[in-house]
Amino acid sequence: MLPAPTTRLRFREMTPADLDDMADLLGDPQVMEFYPATKSRDDAARWIAWNQDNYAAHGFGLWIIETHAGQFVGDCGLTWQDVNGVPMLEVGYHVRATFHGQGFATEAAAACRDFARAALDAAELVAIIHPDNIASERVAQKIGMTRRADDHGGAIAVRTVMGMTL
Numbered sequence: 283m284l285p286a287p288t289t290r291l292r293f294r295e296m297t298p299a300d301l302d303d304m305a306d307l308l309g310d311p312q313v314m315e316f317y318p319a320t321k322s323r324d325d326a327a328r329w330i331a332w333n334q335d336n337y338a339a340h341g342f343g344l345w346i347i348e349t350h351a352g353q354f355v356g357d358c359g360l361t362w363q364d365v366n367g368v369p370m371l372e373v374g375y376h377v378r379a380t381f382h383g384q385g386f387a388t389e390a391a392a393a394c395r396d397f398a399r400a401a402l403d404a405a406e407l408v409a410i411i412h413p414d415n416i417a418s419e420r421v422a423q424k425i426g427m428t429r430r431a432d433d434h435g436g437a438i439a440v441r442t443v444m445g446m447t448l
């Protein structure tokens with residue numbers, strides 16, 4: 283199952299055929315500004331494999347988001363993440379730098395929120411965000427999240443946990 287298409291975007295599972303686009307996305311210093319480092323082509327291949335494992339295990343993961351004409355926009359979707367030792371359902375999003383600021387992440391994240399509400403048995407949805415990543419925090423706010431806690435478990439010392447009841 284996939285989130286419903288939105289006005290401008292559709293979702294599909296990522297496959298190894300997406301490696302060029304995913305390596306460009308995750309290798310872009312602007313997109314990875316708030317991550318410990320950019321990702322290599324091998325990292326991007328592992329990212330795709332991780333999501334394919336998630337589709338098989340859970341029925342969801344990060345999906346490719348593309349325009350209705352098939353133009354690659356980025357990825358967005360749902361994963362289980364450890365927040366201070368507790369597994370939590372997270373919505374995540376990465377948008378190609380050339381498409382930033384056009385509302386694509388908000389549109390995709392809202393569709394994932396609605397998918398989680400309709401199809402999954404989860405009480406809460408979170409977004410785990412670097413404290414300086416204002417654009418990401420804004421997307422979380424715009425889909426209805428508020429600041430919940432700090433996460434101390436990841437590679438980044440403290441991350442903001444935004445969340446909402448589903």
Ligand SMILES: CC(C)(COP(=O)(O)OP(=O)(O)OC[C@H]1O[C@@H](n2cnc3c(N)ncnc32)[C@H](O)[C@@H]1OP(=O)(O)O)[C@@H](O)C(=O)NCCC(=O)NCCS
Nearest residue numbers: 313375376377382383384385386387388411416417418420
């Ligand atoms: C976070 C990200 C996905 C947002 O994608 P996007 O499609 O540009 O997001 P939207 O256009 O839907 O909304 C962005 C919001 O952030 C705001 N914003 C963007 N940069 C900002 C900044 N530096 N300071 C304040 N607000 C900012 C925009 O104005 C917009 O809010 P508004 O509608 O109230 O004006 C994109 O910046 C990205 O891919 N970043 C790199 C990957 C990443 O950090 N992902 C999140 C990991 S937690």
